[in-house]
Amino acid sequence: MEGRIEEVADGVYQIATMSPIDLGFNQYLVAGDEPLLFHTGMRSLFPLVRGAVSSVVPVESIRWITFGHVEADESGSMNQWLDAAPQATVVHGATAVAVSLNDLCDRPPTALQDGETYDIGGHVMQWIDTPHTPHGWEAGVLYDTTTTTLFCGDLFTQLGHYDPTTDRDIVEPAAKAEDMFHSMSLHPGSADRIRRLAELEISTLALMHGPAFTGDCRAALLALADDVERRTTAPV
Numbered sequence: 531m532e533g534r535i536e537e538v539a540d541g542v543y544q545i546a547t548m549s550p551i552d553l554g555f556n557q558y559l560v561a562g563d564e565p566l567l568f569h570t571g572m573r574s575l576f577p578l579v580r581g582a583v584s585s586v587v588p589v590e591s592i593r594w595i596t597f598g599h600v601e602a603d604e605s606g607s608m609n610q611w612l613d614a615a616p617q618a619t620v621v622h623g624a625t626a627v628a629v630s631l632n633d634l635c636d637r638p639p640t641a642l643q644d645g646e647t648y649d650i651g652g653h654v655m656q657w658i659d660t661p662h663t664p665h666g667w668e669a670g671v672l673y674d675t676t677t678t679t680l681f682c683g684d685l686f687t688q689l690g691h692y693d694p695t696t697d698r699d700i701v702e703p704a705a706k707a708e709d710m711f712h713s714m715s716l717h718p719g720s721a722d723r724i725r726r727l728a729e730l731e732i733s734t735l736a737l738m739h740g741p742a743f744t745g746d747c748r749a750a751l752l753a754l755a756d757d758v759e760r761r762t763t764a765p766v
Contacts, residue, residue, distance in 0.1 A: 533545050533546065533547050533575075533578040533579065533581065533582045534546045534547075534582075534694070535559075535582040535585060535586070536694035536695075538558075538679075538694055538695050538734060538736065538742035539674075539677040539679045539733070539734045539736075539742070540676075540677050541560060541561045541562065541652060541653065541677065542558060542559070542560055542561075542674065542677055542679055542734070542736070543558065543559040543560075543561065543582075543586055544556050544557075544558055544694050544736065544742055545557040545558070545559065545571075545579055545582040545583070546692075546694065547571070547575060547578060547579075548691060552689055552690055552691075553689055553739055554690075554691070554692060554739055554740065555569075555571060555572075555575070555603055555738070555739065556569065556736070556737065556738050556739070556740075557569040557570065557571050557579050557582075558681055558736050559582075559583055559586055559587070560650065560653050560655070560674060561586055561587055561652075562650035562651040562652040562653040563650065563651020563652055564593035564594060564650040564651050565587045565591055565592050565593055565594070565650070566592075566593065566594035566595075566596065566650050566653070566655065567583065567592055567594070567595050567596075567611065568596055568597060568672055568681045568736075569597050569598075569603070569604050569605075569683075569738060570595060570597065570604070570605055570606060570607040570608050570610075570611055571603065571606065571607055572602050572603055572606035572607060573602075573606045573607045573610060574606075575606075575607065576607040576610045576611075579607070580614060589614050589615060590614065590615050590616065590617075591615070591617075592611060592614075592615035592617075592618045593615070593617055593618055593619070593650065594618065594619060594621055594648075594650060594655075595608060595611050595612070595615075595618050595619070595620045595621070596620065596621045596622055596657075596672060597622070597683070598665075598669055598670060598671060598672075598681070598682075598683025598684065598738065599626070599665045599666055599668055599669040599670070599683065599684075600626055600630045600631070600634070600666070600668060601665070603738075604683070604738070605634075608620060608634070608635065609634075609635070609636045612635065612636050612637050613636070618637075619637065619638075619639065619640050620635050620637070620639040620640070621639065621640040621641075621642060621648070621657075622639060622640075622641070622642065622657075622668070622670070623641070623642055623643075623644070623657055623659050623668060623670045624641040624642065624643060625659070625661070625667060625668040626668035626670075627639050627640070627641035628641070629668060630668065642657040643657075644657070644658060644659040644670075645657070645658065647675065652676065653674050653675075653676045653677065654674070654675045654676050655672055655673070655674055655675070656672070656673040656674075656675055657670055657672060657673075658670055658671050658672070658673060658727070660723045660724075660727070661717070661719075661723075662715040662717035662719065662720060663685075663714075663715065663717065663719075663720040663723045663724060664683070664684045664685055664687075664713070664714040664715060664720070665684060665713070665714070665715055666715070669683070669715075671683060671685075671727065673730060673732075677733070677734070678730075678731050678732055678733040678734070679732070679733065679734040679735075679736055679742075680727065680730065680732045680734070680735050680736065680747070681736045682727070682735050682736065682737060682738075683738045684713070684714075684738050684739065685704070685724070685735075685737070685754065686700045686701070686703075686704040686735065686737050686739075686740055686743070686750070686754065687704055687707045687708070687711070687713065687737070687738070687739040687740065688700065688703035688704055688706075688707050688737075688739060688740040689703070689706070689707055689710070690703075692740055692741040693741055694741060694742060695734075695741055695742045695743070695744050696741040696742075696743060696744070696745070697743070697744050697745035698745070699750075700735070700737070700740060700741070700743050700745075700750055701750055701753040701754055701757065703740070704740075704754060704757075705757050707739075708757075708761070714758065714761075716758065716761050716762050717762070718762055720758050720762065721755040721756070721758045721759035721762065722755075724751055724752075724754055724755035724758060725751070725752060725755045727751050728747075728748045728751035728752050728755070732747035732748065732751075733747065734747070735747050735750065735751075
């Protein structure tokens with residue numbers, strides 16, 4: 531597997547790796563004064579992601595490590611990054627810290643409340659709780675208020691190769707992927723949580739499994755919410 535790194539917003543870099551099952555995995559580097567890595571990738575991807583990061587900033591300069599939820603492809607190499615970047619801290623929502631990360635992290639993590647912001651120097655980041663959207667009760671998204679980029683994790687998952695950015699439809703490919711994987715929690719509150727995200731000013735949706743979307747982000751989120759609502763209200 532090979533990693534591709536591209537700047538998809540001002541100071542925001544997408545590191546993309548295509549797996550043998552035709553599913554892409556993205557990590558995002560936010561190159562502020564205190565650089566942030568959103569998604570670490572699996573442990574096996576650490577050398578590849580480390581090499582991509584080092585092409586933009588020194589690996590040891592990484593200060594913040596975060597991800598949408600606790601899962602191998604999002605947080606698997608978390609402790610390898612803590613070892614490589616001595617000043618780095620894992621930061622996540624309070625639920626994930628309480629139920630998983632206090633135990634899993636080699637150094638104490640920092641817990642954030644829903645809506646809490648922190649300044650990494652050039653980018654102000656906001657944590658937003660999205661329990662059971664798209665996965666476990668600790669799930670959340672990260673909003674870069676400076677570049678209006680929403681790091682939305684596994685929302686809009688799609689299969690196949692993709693360019694770094696696109697303004698083409700990302701809702702239909704996500705619906706097809708959900709038909710195949712049935713990976714979303716589909717909680718009764720999920721659609722409303724996605725609709726609340728659509729109230730943000732968003733210029734880029736930074737997908738985990740797909741391109742960074744630069745089209746009408748509000749319309750895409752609302753359409754995804756409608757699809758999720760259809761699934762949660764359908765007869766079993």
